[in-house]
Every structure is written in structure tokens, then in C-alpha cells.
Amino acid sequence: MLDPAFIRKFPDVVRKGFADKGESGELDWYLQLDKDHRAVLTEKEQVAARQNQLSKLIGMKTGKGEDSTPERAEADGLKAALKLLEERDSVLKQDKLRIQMRMPNLAADDVPVGKTPEDNTVAATWGEKPTFDFTPKPHWEIGAGLGAFHAETAGKISGAGFSLMTGPLAQLERALWNYMLDLHTREHGYTEVAVPYMVKEHALEGCGQLPKFEPEMYRMKDDDLFLIPTAEVPLTNIHRQEILAGERLPIRYCAFSPCFRREAGAAGRDTRGLIRMHQFHKVELMVYTTPEDGDAEQMRIRTNAEAVLRNLKLPYRVLLLCTGDMSVNSRRTWDLELWAPGVGAWLEVSSISTFGDFQARRSGIRFKRAGKTEYVHTLNGSGVALPRLVIAILENYQRADGSVVVPDVLRPCGPPAALGPLRGLMKPTLRVPPCGQLRRSRPGRCVVARTRFESA
RNA sequence: GGAGAGAUGGCUGAGCGGUCGAAAGCGCCGCAUUGCUAAUGCGGUGUGGGGGUUAAACCCCACCUCGGGUUCGAAUCCCGAUCUCUCCGCCA
Structure with a gap:
């Protein structure tokens, strides 16, 4: 997600960055929504501020046993308008967020511009x-x-x-x-x-x-x-x-x-x-x-x-x-x-x-x-x-005989120096030979795993 | 699967309709004091957004898990979701 303040301040930089990545980022739509949203926000906050004032006043008056009927009436009148503004605020906020979450990041300056x-x-x-x-x-x-x-x-x-x-x-x-x-x-x-x-x-x-x-x-x-x-x-x-x-x-x-x-x-x-x-x-x-x-x-x-x-x-x-x-x-x-x-x-x-x-x-x-x-x-x-x-x-690391040399650094982790062909494996049934163990085939057993050790 | 308990700031933890953005402690920052270390005293210390400013100051809104509802007003009451924990059952 990009910094909303940055998008607002440098829309052209953002537009260029999106284009470099082959995306539109729905930038124009976003900018319009952002403008609308801030207008609604300002209005909503003004109404909310008045309502908060009134509520505090009512609280104080009630505490002192004074009459607060006019304040209650005004606050009551604000309710519907405030609710409407809150709904618009929340819709616009969600729309903006949805676009923001789809916007790509901007590439760093040293990244080559290209398509493929x-x-x-x-x-x-x-x-x-x-x-x-x-x-x-x-x-x-x-x-x-x-x-x-x-x-x-x-x-x-x-x-x-x-x-x-x-x-x-x-x-x-x-x-x-x-x-x-x-x-x-x-x-x-x-x-x-x-x-x-x-x-x-x-x-x-x-x-x-x-x-x-x-x-x-x-x-x-x-x-x-x-x-x-x-x-x-x-x-x-x-x-x-x-x-x-x-x-x-x-x-x-x-x-x-x-x-x-x-x-x-x-x-x-x-x-x-x-x-x-x-x-x-x-x-x-x-x-x-x-x-x-x-x-x-x-x-x-x-x-x-x-x-x-x-x-x-x-x-x-x-x-x-x-x-x-x-x-x-x-x-x-x-x-x-x-x-x-x-x-x-x-x-x-x-x-x-x-x-x-x-x-x-x-x-x-x-x-x-x-x-x-x-x-x-x-x-x-x-x-x-x-x-x-x-x-x-x-x-x-393959060799002509089909075996594979194992890199030295892996030796402490278990594998032998080389992986060699296993013989006598019955097909199609899968038989799992013991890991890296040199094991001689035993007569009468169908599982035979002979790992050949060869020096690299 | 059944039964119950809980979710509050960087952390611990109070508050259970109205000056509560939220006590207290810890942590952190500043100042003072102090042979060193440590300790002590005083002050400060949340986040996001909008406006404002050269920059600040400042003003406003929102946020006590999240989403709805009741109310002039919700951390507090109601409903739903999510997550965590405890007990029982089952199970790698």
C-alpha cells in the first residue's frame, strides 16, 4: 500500500511508476474518490463536533438538575444527517481502500524500466x-x-x-x-x-x-x-x-x-x-x-x-x-x-x-x-x-555412469560422497531403499539397494 | 465436539451510561540530585485521519478486539463475529 498523502501530493510520480509496471492502478478513480471522501469527512466531522458539544452540555445540565430540552431537541435533529454522512464516509473509505490494496508498489530509482x-x-x-x-x-x-x-x-x-x-x-x-x-x-x-x-x-x-x-x-x-x-x-x-x-x-x-x-x-x-x-x-x-x-x-x-x-x-x-x-x-x-x-x-x-x-x-x-x-x-x-x-x-554433478557427486559441504548433513544407481528395484511397486546406506542384497529379499561409493 | 471465562494504551491492570483518551504501576524520554553502579524526586510520554502552518503551535473527528444496535450521549448496555484461556470428551 502506498502512502495516501504521497499519492495526493505527487499523482504524476505515481502515475509514471504505475505505467512502468504496466498498471494503471486505477489512479484517476482513486483521486476522485479521495476528493469526494475528504469533502464528506469535513462535513461529517463538523456535525459530529456539534453533537459532541451538545451531549456534554446535556450531561452537565442534567448533573446540575437543569432543563436540557432545547439541546436534546437539537441533538436529536442532528442524528439523521450524521447517520447519512457516516454511511457515505464509510462507503467512500472502503472504495478507496479496495483500490489502494490493488495498487502496485513503485519501483526504486535504480530499477531498469522495461516490460519483459x-x-x-x-x-x-x-x-x-x-x-x-x-x-x-x-x-x-x-x-x-x-x-x-x-x-x-x-x-x-x-x-x-x-x-x-x-x-x-x-x-x-x-x-x-x-x-x-x-x-x-x-x-x-x-x-x-x-x-x-x-x-x-x-x-x-x-x-x-x-x-x-x-x-x-x-x-x-x-x-x-x-x-x-x-x-x-x-x-x-x-x-x-x-x-x-x-x-x-x-x-x-x-x-x-x-x-x-x-x-x-x-x-x-x-x-x-x-x-x-x-x-x-x-x-x-x-x-x-x-x-x-x-x-x-x-x-x-x-x-x-x-x-x-x-x-x-x-x-x-x-x-x-x-x-x-x-x-x-x-x-x-x-x-x-x-x-x-x-x-x-x-x-x-x-x-x-x-x-x-x-x-x-x-x-x-x-x-x-x-x-x-x-x-x-x-x-x-x-x-x-x-x-x-x-x-x-x-x-x-552428474557423471557418465549415471552417478552424482555430492558437494562436500553436505557431507556432515548425512549424504554419502556420491549418489549411485540403485539396482534390483522392483517395478511397478515402489520399494524404498535405506538412505545412503551401503547394504548388500540378501537372497530372497526383493528390496535391494546398493549405493555405490566412488571417489569424486 | 460439549461447558465455561476473557479480550482496555509499548506492557501489567482499574473502570461497567455523561468533563474517560481512559486510574495506578512498569517501561521510555527530559530535568534535578547523587564518589561510580544503583537509587530517589519532579515533569512528560498512545495511534490514525481531516483542517491549519514555511515549519510548528493550534482546532476538529475517530479509536478501550472487530462489526452492528439501543441512547441526546457507549470502554461501560444489547446482538453477531474473531481470537485467547480453562475443564470434559475425542485424536496424531
Whole structure:
């Protein structure tokens, strides 16, 4: 939500900002409503002030045992007019608010103006794309080769857009989120939060997911709850309607959570493999800070998220999104994209945004310093999203024999040095091999899991 | 699922038709005092909106969870919603 006083004072700046994002923001309608509303407000307040005067007078006279008939008569006469004005006030206020909640945020000055992803700029690249003396496979083939990726089984249970991973892949994913949480909490100063995965409507409104992205949301109709599309939602709502002590800032949270997205506009896109899922896991970073520290904190989140990718030695690039490609709520967004040689594409694993006071206004999150109350700035970024991270590891670290080297930093989290093909898995029945354990097949048993250990 | 209790300012907690935006305490800010730390005394200290001003001062309206109602007048009475807590039952 934008500052109403700012909209009123600088309508042309706002109009330009909306246009850059490819939105009208219904600005002209809003400005007209605002004008009408203030006229009604002035009138209403005058009548209310008179009524308050009379009521006090009646109270005093009654206390002294004096007659207050004329005052009562006048006050009585005011009632109908006041009620009418109050109704108009409330209607106009609601109309204004509805538009305000749909208005996009204004982009920061350093964000390139543009319409499509082609207008994004590459802010940084890191690492070298790996070279192979064989044709690198896409992750679904690698996963299937490991006997650990089961698209059909997931489809049988939940339909398209869901994944089911067993043994080494399930373990790899778990090791990754463990690793990321440890890194962010121990080295980057975030407080880990275990959040609810279902939230109320107002929580989504506060972040800006609603009303705009309602088609993207899974909703529990009977309970009027939504499945979270990201842990940003519960994290940003932790301090909803609070006035924080200034010295508490910045507050840095991280959380692991599943994320649920209907992907309503993306049907038929990225249907194979793990690239686009209705449900996926993610470690999220979220910061509340002061207006002047907002930009530095955004860079800090970026550095923290990049640390994950660097430590895993995965090639990536950083995009500064243009006005037209970034989220309507954001002031500035960097995307981290991992290189996936198997599918031959850059995959977004983190979107690092600063919202300025946009979310804070919607959610009523303020702080107090030197006797003044101000809105906080909120920021977040993934640190990072899991399925695409798994993809990048499989595809970057694959070897000709179908095995996959596991990055060193994950070793303390459980996985072996390499993930090797599992053999003897009975199909179509799913048998889950023990995680990363070297286990010899036993005669007479149908479950055989042999994970080959090979030095990298 | 059944029964009950409650929701007041940054926090704790009074008030239960009229000078109540709301006692008191804590916290916070300022001043005074004080070898240091600590303590003490005095004063101040909510939020949003509209008007006003170069900026203030100032004026007005609203806000005691939210939404309705009764009344000249509601934190206070009535109805509804939401949330929290306690007990019983059921259950991972």
C-alpha cells in the first residue's frame, strides 16, 4: 500500500511508476474518490463536533438538575444527517481502500524500466558452467537412473505437478534444507522460525498476495484458510499490527516450509521433472528493518543466499528485474538463477525483494524511535528453493555412469560422497531403499539397494 | 465436539451510561540530585485521519478486539463475529 498523502501530493510520480509496471492502478478513480471522501469527512466531522458539544452540555445540565430540552431537541435533529454522512464516509473509505490494496508498489530509482524478461539486466555471474565429455542428462533421467525419482507414482497419488522422491534424492533434499538452515542461523544471524503452513486471508493481504494472486492460492473453503505459497507470508505477519522498539531492528528470520502454488497461469509449462511444482520446499529469509537500512539489508540477504550456491559450488547469475517483470509489490528484485546443464536453462532459485513500507502499511508493522512512529521496511528472499537446487546438483554433478557427486559441504548433513544407481528395484511397486546406506542384497529379499561409493 | 471465562494504551491492570483518551504501576524520554553502579524526586510520554502552518503551535473527528444496535450521549448496555484461556470428551 502506498502512502495516501504521497499519492495526493505527487499523482504524476505515481502515475509514471504505475505505467512502468504496466498498471494503471486505477489512479484517476482513486483521486476522485479521495476528493469526494475528504469533502464528506469535513462535513461529517463538523456535525459530529456539534453533537459532541451538545451531549456534554446535556450531561452537565442534567448533573446540575437543569432543563436540557432545547439541546436534546437539537441533538436529536442532528442524528439523521450524521447517520447519512457516516454511511457515505464509510462507503467512500472502503472504495478507496479496495483500490489502494490493488495498487502496485513503485519501483526504486535504480530499477531498469522495461516490460519483459528481456529487459532484465545481469547484475553478476559466478562460477563456470561445467563441461562434460558426454551429453549431460536432464535431472529426471538422472533421478530415474538412481531409482529415486518417481513421477508416475506422484501422479497416481496427487496428479500432475507433484513429485515423489525416494532414498538418495529424499535424503539429498533433506540434507540441503538442513544445511541451509544451519548456515543462515549459525553464520548469517537469522532466527529460525517454525511457521504455520495455513494462514488467514488477512495474512495474505498484508503481504500483497491477495487480492491479486487469488487464482494462485490453494484455499480450504470450509475453514477459510489458505495454504501458504511461501514462508514469507507467516514470517511477515509475525509482527502484524505491532509497534516495535526501534532498537530491536533489524529482525532477521529464516524458516523452512513447503510452498503451495496452483500455477494457474503456467499450465503446460515445465511439465517434466522438478522445475515447476504445485508443492515444493523452500528455506526463506525475511528481514524487518529501518527505511535507511533497507537497501543494505537487501544486499545482505542476497549475499546470504548466494553463499548457499557458492558453498555448493554451483554456477549462477544474478538478475536485476526490470519494472515490468518484477512483482507488483516489490520496489527492487534480484533473482538468483542456477545453471542447469541437463535442461540447458537458468533456473530461478531465489527472488530477493525489498518492499519498502508497502507491506508494512498493509499489515500495520511499525517501529518507534526518538518518540516517532514509522513504518518498517520489509524484505525477503529465498535462501533457497529446493527442487531447483536439487536439479542443479544432479545436473552439474552428474557423471557418465549415471552417478552424482555430492558437494562436500553436505557431507556432515548425512549424504554419502556420491549418489549411485540403485539396482534390483522392483517395478511397478515402489520399494524404498535405506538412505545412503551401503547394504548388500540378501537372497530372497526383493528390496535391494546398493549405493555405490566412488571417489569424486 | 460439549461447558465455561476473557479480550482496555509499548506492557501489567482499574473502570461497567455523561468533563474517560481512559486510574495506578512498569517501561521510555527530559530535568534535578547523587564518589561510580544503583537509587530517589519532579515533569512528560498512545495511534490514525481531516483542517491549519514555511515549519510548528493550534482546532476538529475517530479509536478501550472487530462489526452492528439501543441512547441526546457507549470502554461501560444489547446482538453477531474473531481470537485467547480453562475443564470434559475425542485424536496424531
